[in-house]
Amino acid sequence: MTIDPEDIPLLRAEQRVRTFDEMPELIRQIGQAGLRVFLVQGVFDIVHAGHTGLLRASHRIDPVNGLVVVGLENDETVRRNKGDHRPVNPLTDRLTVMSELRSVGLVFGYPDTPDYDDPETYLARWRALGPDAVVAASWDPHRSLKEWQADQTGTQLAYVDYRHDNSTTRMLRAVGYEE
DSSP, X not given: OOOOGGGGGGSOHHHHEEETTXXXXXXXXXXXXXXXEEEEEXXXXXXXXXXXXXXXXXXXXXXXXXXXXEEEOOHXXXXXXXXXXXXXXXXXXXXXXXXXXXXXXXXXXXXXXXXXXXXXXXXXXXXXXXXXXXXXXTTOXXXXXXXXXXXXXXXXXXXXXXXOOOOXXXXXXXXXXXX
16 A cells, blocks of 8 residues: 555544554655654553553654554453453554544554563564654663664664553553453
8 A cells, every 4th residue: 555654644534544564565655755653552442641642752752754653452462461351442443543643643453462471572563564663661661671672673762751650451440340
């Protein structure tokens, strides 16, 4: 699929949703147009202020020549790593919500099912996508692991100094959701 990177901000929300298989070529095209791709990865199950703040901070890395691309974990990955009752919202719904956010250029779901405890499973993703940088919070407790992953794949990390103490897990516990 060919896309003019200048048209991305003009795309309707449903046009911002792409497949993983489309993303390597789209990222290449975006780079050829002189833009930098900042990959933000996560579940984004119940979107809260921590999520939107992270995305805004990611967009501010390079608001003129940068594009935030969000990769969402698929439902099986979330179940494997967070429990049988998660995600609350299926991938299709999470893709729809994320595509509506102004700071997000493109969004896609990952087809693989990595184990969070096996950091090498993420290397193939980064190599296939070839982003300019993967966004990581400066306070991330897994910072050294992400640095190792970036080093292994020749990918840069783009640190954002944004912290919000809420999380989807914390919100679910507060309302008595059983995991």
